[in-house]
Amino acid sequence: MIGTKRVLAVIPARGGSKGVPRKNIRNLAGKPLLAWAVEAGQASQYIDRVILSSEDEEIIAVAKEWGCDVPFIRPQELATDETPGIDPILHALEELPGYDYVVLLQPTSPLRTTADIDSCIEQLVRADAPCCVTVTEPAKSPYWMYTLQEDGRMEPLIPGDTATRRQDLPPVFALNGAVYIAKTEWLKETKSFLAAGVTAHVMPSERSFDIDTEIDLFLAEALLNRERGA
Numbered sequence: 001m002i003g004t005k006r007v008l009a010v011i012p013a014r015g016g017s018k019g020v021p022r023k024n025i026r027n028l029a030g031k032p033l034l035a036w037a038v039e040a041g042q043a044s045q046y047i048d049r050v051i052l053s054s055e056d057e058e059i060i061a062v063a064k065e066w067g068c069d070v071p072f073i074r075p076q077e078l079a080t081d082e083t084p085g086i087d088p089i090l091h092a093l094e095e096l097p098g099y100d101y102v103v104l105l106q107p108t109s110p111l112r113t114t115a116d117i118d119s120c121i122e123q124l125v126r127a128d129a130p131c132c133v134t135v136t137e138p139a140k141s142p143y144w145m146y147t148l149q150e151d152g153r154m155e156p157l158i159p160g161d162t163a164t165r166r167q168d169l170p171p172v173f174a175l176n177g178a179v180y181i182a183k184t185e186w187l188k189e190t191k192s193f194l195a196a197g198v199t200a201h202v203m204p205s206e207r208s209f210d211i212d213t214e215i216d217l218f219l220a221e222a223l224l225n226r227e228r229g230a
Contacts (some may be wrong), residue, residue, distance in 0.1 A: 002046040002121055005100035008184075009041040009049065009117075011068065012088045013107050014079040015056030019212050024054075024107045025062045028217060029224040034059070035066040036110035042067065043114040046121045047103060051096070053088045055079040071096060086191055093184055102187060104180040108211040110220055112178040112203075120179040120201040129199040130190075131182035135173040136208035143169050173200065176208035 001007060013034050017023040025032040031039075034052070041050040052063040055074040063070055072095045078087050089104055101124070103117065116134060124132035145157040179201070180193040187193070209220055 008099035009103040034107040038068045109178040111207040123201045127199040130186040134178040
């Protein structure tokens, strides 16, 4: 709870991962991938309840082993490759009414910390915004990116003069997928964490790591082991 507002955190973890099979329960530095999200969320000073949304019996069992609340089983029609990411969150809000804020914690961001979660929540309240998301400064600026035409010609992604020095470029930020928080009524209305009025909390690149491939898992494990001195 922050002030008088109740906060629900949802960890969506379906069983049909294609890029990394069974990704959400794969071992990462001694824990199932989803356990990193569970523990970070449960340690928050503001989150009242951390739940899992899944249709998969094995994932549900693993989440319960790590102390995560699983109040319902996600319908199969909300666990397909084509299911928009917002739909399981809206379904959770229907199943569990009465929360003022909802936090999305994707299992694929294991380097996210509890401090990142709480800072994002604090930023939303401080800015009096309907939603706050975490972002990071990308390694490559889009001002130095190009599209290729059919004949192979390069065209700048962002038209205009191209700066030759990085320090001359305007700062830009990219979503890192680690934390999303929104007012529940606003989210039900907009059906998006990225509608007008969104504010952002900036995270460092070393914690803005998204698991999408086997190489990502390997690198994340190396980073986590380094942090723990393993």
